[in-house]
Amino acid sequence: xxxxxxxxxxxxxxxxxxxxxxxxxxxxxxxxxxxxxxxxxxxxxxxxxxxxxxxxxxxxxxxxxxxxxxxxxxxxxxxxxxxxxxxxxxxxxxxxxxxxxxxxxxxxxxxxxxxxxxxxxxxxxxxxxxxxxxxxxxxxxxxxxxxxxxxxxxxxxxxxxxxxxxxxxxxxxxxxxxxxxxxxxxxxxxxxxxxxxxxxxxxxxxxxxxxxxxxxxxxxxxxxxxxxxxxxxxxxxxxxxxxxxxxxxxxxxxxxxxxxxxxxxxxxxxxxxxxxxxxxxxxxxxxxxxxxxxxxxxxxxxxxxxxxxxxxxxxxxxxxxxxxxxxxxxxxxxxxxxxxxxxxxxxxxxxxxxxxxx
Amino acid sequence: xxxxxxxxxxxxxxxxxxxxxxxxxxxxxxxxxxxxxxxxxxxxxxxxxxxxxxxxxxxxxxxxxxxxxxxxxxxxxxxxxxxxxxxxxxxxxxxxxxxxxxxxxxxxxxxxxxxxxxxxxxxxxxxxxxxxxxxxxxxxxxxxxxxxxxxxxxxxxxxxxxxxxxxxxxxxxxxxxxxxxxxxxxxxxxxxxxxxxxxxxxxxxxxxxxxxxxxxxxxxxxxxxxxxxxxxxxxxxxxxxxxxxxxxxxxxxxxxxxxxxxxxxxxxxxxxxxxxxxxxxxxxxxxxxxxxxxxxxxxxxxxxxxxxxxxxxxxxxxxxxxxxxxxxxxxxxxxxxxxxxxxxxxxxxxxxxxxxxx
Numbered sequence: 001x002x003x004x005x006x007x008x009x010x011x012x013x014x015x016x017x018x019x020x021x022x023x024x025x026x027x028x029x030x031x032x033x034x035x036x037x038x039x040x041x042x043x044x045x046x047x048x049x050x051x052x053x054x055x056x057x058x059x060x061x062x063x064x065x066x067x068x069x070x071x072x073x074x075x076x077x078x079x080x081x082x083x084x085x086x087x088x089x090x091x092x093x094x095x096x097x098x099x100x101x102x103x104x105x106x107x108x109x110x111x112x113x114x115x116x117x118x119x120x121x122x123x124x125x126x127x128x129x130x131x132x133x134x135x136x137x138x139x140x141x142x143x144x145x146x147x148x149x150x151x152x153x154x155x156x157x158x159x160x161x162x163x164x165x166x167x168x169x170x171x172x173x174x175x176x177x178x179x180x181x182x183x184x185x186x187x188x189x190x191x192x193x194x195x196x197x198x199x200x201x202x203x204x205x206x207x208x209x210x211x212x213x214x215x216x217x218x219x220x221x222x223x224x225x226x227x228x229x230x231x232x233x234x235x236x237x238x239x240x241x242x243x244x245x246x247x248x249x250x251x252x253x254x255x256x257x258x259x260x261x262x263x264x265x266x267x268x269x270x271x272x273x274x275x276x277x278x279x280x281x282x283x284x285x286x287x288x289x290x291x292x293x294x295x296x297x298x299x300x301x302x303x304x305x306x307x308x309x310x311x312x313x314x315x316x317x318x319x320x321x322x323x324x325x326x327x328x329x330x331x332x333x334x335x336x337x338x339x340x341x342x343x344x345x346x347x348x349x350x351x352x353x354x355x356x357x358x
Numbered sequence: 359x360x361x362x363x364x365x366x367x368x369x370x371x372x373x374x375x376x377x378x379x380x381x382x383x384x385x386x387x388x389x390x391x392x393x394x395x396x397x398x399x400x401x402x403x404x405x406x407x408x409x410x411x412x413x414x415x416x417x418x419x420x421x422x423x424x425x426x427x428x429x430x431x432x433x434x435x436x437x438x439x440x441x442x443x444x445x446x447x448x449x450x451x452x453x454x455x456x457x458x459x460x461x462x463x464x465x466x467x468x469x470x471x472x473x474x475x476x477x478x479x480x481x482x483x484x485x486x487x488x489x490x491x492x493x494x495x496x497x498x499x500x501x502x503x504x505x506x507x508x509x510x511x512x513x514x515x516x517x518x519x520x521x522x523x524x525x526x527x528x529x530x531x532x533x534x535x536x537x538x539x540x541x542x543x544x545x546x547x548x549x550x551x552x553x554x555x556x557x558x559x560x561x562x563x564x565x566x567x568x569x570x571x572x573x574x575x576x577x578x579x580x581x582x583x584x585x586x587x588x589x590x591x592x593x594x595x596x597x598x599x600x601x602x603x604x605x606x607x608x609x610x611x612x613x614x615x616x617x618x619x620x621x622x623x624x625x626x627x628x629x630x631x632x633x634x635x636x637x638x639x640x641x642x643x644x645x646x647x648x649x650x651x652x653x654x655x656x657x658x659x660x661x662x663x664x665x666x667x668x669x670x671x672x673x674x675x676x677x678x679x680x681x682x683x684x685x686x687x688x689x690x691x692x693x694x695x696x697x698x699x700x701x702x703x704x705x706x707x708x709x710x711x712x713x714x715x716x
Binding site for chain 2: 004007008009010012025026027264273278279281282286287298301302305306308309310311312313314316326331
């Protein structure tokens with residue numbers, strides 16, 4: 001989607017990935033290990049600048065490239081977001097509310113943490129969790145032993161977080177240009193199913209000016225502290241009007257996909273404008289939109305295409321349970337219309353496919 | 359632009375052209391002569407269907423491909439639109455008004471035609487005219503001799519047309535699906551400079567219901583008669599509310615470029631939906647838009663990107679005087695806003711570059 005947004009702006013692309021990805025069909029594409037510095041050097045030859053759209057790019061690879069040519073967002077955005085403890089520490093250092101948390105390195109520490117933070121808390125691997133993987137919810141202190149058996153045996157550090165009693169999950173997606181310029185998209189409401197983002201409502205409904213101001217302030221503080229350039233998303237819990245930050249995604253984000261069809265400028269175009277040092281495009285919503293992910297399988301397209309205002313985006317990925325293979329965005333003339341189109345689309349998209357069908 | 363619209367729908371593309379074109383950077387791309395049937399066969403291998411977006415594809419090449427696999431629009435759309443006489447005869451046979459015209463094959467016939475159709479008329483080569491090339495305007499019968507010297511010596515048949523005293527030029531752009539389904543975009547007003555489309559206003563202002571109905575009727579008759587599948591544009595002269603058809607373009611058209619940013623579904627996506635046999639997308643305008651072509655040179659992008667609601671589209675073509683290298687579309691919240699953004703953009707885009715600069 002970055003390449004498709006960039007071609008009309010006259011940009012050319014080269015992609016590097018460790019597995020064959022969808023960009024292989026639409027751009028110069030290289031398969032290499034992120035730890036192979038020679039491959040990184042060949043990749044960088046003749047390139048003007050580098051960006052990334054995957055937060056598990058090793059910091060070492062980003063730092064190696066950044067020593068040779070401009071790289072945005074800065075590698076520190078990766079190191080902060082790849083480590084849940086570093087991320088929480090970072091947010092706390094900026095005075096941004098997070099769930100109460102503590103690091104745990106043993107069964108005993110987990111039991112103590114669950115006692116202190118519980119009754120309900122969630123224990124997660126500090127690194128490499130994604131779409132709900134690598135985490136276990138504890139409903140009572142006695143669950144701690146089982147959680148340790150599931151996650152602790154890897155020898156990885158874990159983090160135990162108090163479960164935040166939120167009313168909904170929101171995202172703030174912002175494009176940060178050079179020199180502190182920002183374009184912040186309207187807040188988005190996210191609906192998860194089985195731990196995976198299933199749908200978004202954008203702009204989120206019932207958002208007060210104070211809530212918007214709080215979200216903008218959080219985004220501004222995070223971007224300033226990271227000297228961020230590019231698009232970033234911050235997942236926020238809305239606890240009756242108080243925002244608690246959950247995660248930073250240093251990249252274009254699924255909760256910003258609606259912007260391709262529903263905003264003045266898409267997050268992909270704005271990411272490219274930001275890293276290229278160009279003026280940012282407007283981030284206002286053009287129409288109320290609802291986005292639905294295709295998880296595990298792509299539904300039949302014809303009925304979806306019958307829906308007025310439906311825009312389909314397939315990623316060219318091989319189907320696999322739990323994998324996001326594409327999405328559809330429906331734009332309505334007003335909120336009621338958008339809700340109506342969403343219900344129609346949701347019937348066709350159906351529930352996420354999380355396990356292989358027999 | 360077709361490929362960029364098709365990737366999100368899961369389509370893959372292979373392009374064939376006689377010269378290296380912009381699609382070479384974004385798709386599987388083949389260089390071959392349209393008259394090389396072996397190359398056409400290799401091109402067609404493994405392909406599900408063929409379409410075209412250039413009306414000078416030889417009918418023989420289209421017919422050769424159509425004998426092997428589905429090809430839309432039908433080859434007859436090419437034969438009609440490649441020959442100005444056949445085109446005018448075709449339109450007349452459907453009861454669609456055109457300028458009075460006659461074929462001329464000699465200096466004497468041209469002089470006679472100029473006397474009969476004049477004082478103002480235009481003489482054109484019947485084939486291969488484009489962007490004002492291959493045509494001469496006669497202001498008095500005495501101009502006929504000079505016009506013959508310029509155009510007649512090639513031995514090609516010419517057409518002499520009465521100059522239509524139009525108030526403005528409009529386009530109707532329509533997507534035609536299988537089985538007669540149509541999605542017709544709002545009428546567009548075209549402004550030419552030096553014979554080349556320079557800008558469009560979409561939707562055109564001051565369009566009565568009767569004018570829309572007339573334009574739709576023309577599009578419907580043309581599509582039905584050609585058994586057309588795909589997007590087509592018809593250039594129309596608006597003569598104080600009476601429409602006179604000028605040209606049929608059997609393809610996505612420059613006067614439909616605004617649809618990428620200003621309509622519910624772009625003409626490129628709708629062309630693909632049509633030829634693929636999928637439901638057509640809505641053709642309503644989302645916002646009032648103005649499009650400006652970059653002719654002969656690409657203006658500096660940064661000031662254009664500063665304009666809120668401006669969307670830049672570069673084609674990746676080498677600069678050449680008179681060549682369309684890209685366009686910018688500005689979308690306003692209302693007509694006044696769109697006009698204001700247009701004036702701003704027009705200052706930056708400047709006049710077409712029609713000759714090499716010294």
